[in-house]
Amino acid sequence: MIRFENVTKVYDQNARPALDSINLEIDRGEFAFLVGASGSGKSTFLRLVLKEDRASSGAVYVAGQNVAKISSWRVPRLRRGIGVVFQDFRLLPQKTVFANVAFAMQVIGRSRSVIRETVPEVLKTVGLEGKENRLPHELSGGEQQRVAIARAVVNRPGILLADEPTGNLDPTTSMGIMGVLDKINQNGTTVVMATHDDDIVNEMRKRVVELRNGVVIRDEARALYTSMIPVVGQSRRLRDASGREPSDFGAANGEAQHAGEGKL
Amino acid sequence: MRLAFVLAEIGSGLRRNLSMVVSVILVTFVSLTFVGAAGMLQLQINQMKGYWYDKVQVAVFLCSDGSTAPGCASGPATPEQQANLRKLLQSPAVAQYVNDFQFESKDEAYKHFKEQFSNSPIVDSVTPDQLPASFRINLKDPEKYEVISENFSSQAGVESVIDQRQLLERLFSAMNAASLVAVSVAGVMIVCAILLIATTIRLSAFSRRRETGIMRLVGASKMVIQLPFILEGVIAAVIGAALASGTLWAVAHFFLGGVLSKQYPDTAFISPAQTLLLAPALIGLGVLLAGTSSLLTLRRYLRV
Ligand SMILES: Nc1ncnc2c1ncn2[C@@H]1O[C@H](COP(=O)(O)OP(=O)(O)O)[C@@H](O)[C@H]1O
Ligand SMILES: [Mg+2]
Numbered sequence: 001m002i003r004f005e006n007v008t009k010v011y012d013q014n015a016r017p018a019l020d021s022i023n024l025e026i027d028r029g030e031f032a033f034l035v036g037a038s039g040s041g042k043s044t045f046l047r048l049v050l051k052e053d054r055a056s057s058g059a060v061y062v063a064g065q066n067v068a069k070i071s072s073w074r075v076p077r078l079r080r081g082i083g084v085v086f087q088d089f090r091l092l093p094q095k096t097v098f099a100n101v102a103f104a105m106q107v108i109g110r111s112r113s114v115i116r117e118t119v120p121e122v123l124k125t126v127g128l129e130g131k132e133n134r135l136p137h138e139l140s141g142g143e144q145q146r147v148a149i150a151r152a153v154v155n156r157p158g159i160l161l162a163d164e165p166t167g168n169l170d171p172t173t174s175m176g177i178m179g180v181l182d183k184i185n186q187n188g189t190t191v192v193m194a195t196h197d198d199d200i201v202n203e204m205r206k207r208v209v210e211l212r213n214g215v216v217i218r219d220e221a222r223a224l225y226t227s228m229i230p231v232v233g234q235s236r237r238l239r240d241a242s243g244r245e246p247s248d249f250g251a252a253n254g255e256a257q258h259a260g261e262g263k264l
Numbered sequence: 265m266r267l268a269f270v271l272a273e274i275g276s277g278l279r280r281n282l283s284m285v286v287s288v289i290l291v292t293f294v295s296l297t298f299v300g301a302a303g304m305l306q307l308q309i310n311q312m313k314g315y316w317y318d319k320v321q322v323a324v325f326l327c328s329d330g331s332t333a334p335g336c337a338s339g340p341a342t343p344e345q346q347a348n349l350r351k352l353l354q355s356p357a358v359a360q361y362v363n364d365f366q367f368e369s370k371d372e373a374y375k376h377f378k379e380q381f382s383n384s385p386i387v388d389s390v391t392p393d394q395l396p397a398s399f400r401i402n403l404k405d406p407e408k409y410e411v412i413s414e415n416f417s418s419q420a421g422v423e424s425v426i427d428q429r430q431l432l433e434r435l436f437s438a439m440n441a442a443s444l445v446a447v448s449v450a451g452v453m454i455v456c457a458i459l460l461i462a463t464t465i466r467l468s469a470f471s472r473r474r475e476t477g478i479m480r481l482v483g484a485s486k487m488v489i490q491l492p493f494i495l496e497g498v499i500a501a502v503i504g505a506a507l508a509s510g511t512l513w514a515v516a517h518f519f520l521g522g523v524l525s526k527q528y529p530d531t532a533f534i535s536p537a538q539t540l541l542l543a544p545a546l547i548g549l550g551v552l553l554a555g556t557s558s559l560l561t562l563r564r565y566l567r568v
Binding site: 050072073077079080081083090103107108109152155 | 266269474475477478479480481482483484485486488489
């Protein structure tokens, strides 16, 4: 469903590449976590899938199509096949729950009757029955994220990309969201979720692709957040660079630097 | 559905940016009024050319009591001098250029004068004696004025030879200059209008970046995303153009038709209906202005 062939993305010629020769394939119907510290290139990966940015070299295939070869007027069609969810929900504050979800159908020209039929169904799938007429600020964070997920999948995309969807939520709420994503995945949608929430990854036991400095350092099925297999070379290299053991503290520092960077 | 959606977006955009939209309307209104004024002047010039060019004549004025020209040193033109001039006009050398001619006596001149200035107090202070008699000559080719001028200006009893066409040309060139000024002012105002439309669209795109961001992500087409912004500018510009057309019509109706045509009854002024011919051009220009300006702005500020 998604295939990266030797993909490198350079934003800034003077900095290291955001993604460095990535080779990766995610199959139809799969659920994959993209893990790694902030700045490791997770969002960049998702942006390349959406053709929000173009790869500096290599090729990105989505549903068998090389996205570099999709002409700009056909990009909307590519995006209709991909749902996206963000850490900050991105709901329209003055629209109701129903209207927020319906918006995604209106702008691609779905008829009123189809909208009236589909939106309640999708809201039910994400567990928001009876909240159709609430405004976003009348909902909890978890509920807001459910609205965002409903909007992302209402046009039945084959792929759902989630960029740290639980980043603003507490652990219990996050697990609820994971339940929704899992359900959507069970219905056949390929889900790729970028996260650095180890509890969730450990709980779900799905495929884990770990990025560090734009390089895939691990790709394991049914895996945990941290590898069971020690990566000797990697930790030595880190220790050499920083002069001390790699630790959670180092990762947390990285987080702080990139905090509030919820953009995709 | 998509149309309804686009219309709703335009409505909310217009309401959200009301003050900017009003200023776009006013700027396009003023700039297109100047464009239209230039157009009206040109229409007026054409109208007068059509009306006058077959009527204009070369006038050979005879010396009268008050004449101060050197050729009139010997006093008013005598009947013999007048007969000589008539003979000269009928001579083959001159007649080949002449279509026809009439003699206008002092009394006839007075009558015409009274008609022309019927509602002006100047009529009362003029007597037939003060007005010169003249030969009114229609040329086959109006350009051949020189022939008449050479043959008659040095004749005894002739005060002056005047080519009415030249007088008209002077008027037309003044009107042309005025329309040039109007076009220049319009040019500056149009630059203002373009910049203002660009700024308005930019603000509008900024205030709706959340919506457009989501539209992009769910795969809305470029047209659905951009059309509301473009139409917002176009609608404002069309309103401005309509106001400008209305103003021109009002000027033609109340000023030209109501005031000037009473003062100058023998001048053919353009009719209000003729100014309405300018309306489609003005509206088209407004659409073009707003359309291109917003397209260029959107390309920079609204990534799709
Ligand atoms: N638009 C951008 N312009 C320049 N550099 C960027 C841009 N987006 C991301 N980067 C850089 O690319 C690297 C990867 O960023 P990102 O993909 O956002 O990582 P993650 O989502 O894993 O935190 C970081 O070093 C970041 O600073
Ligand atoms: Mg990120």
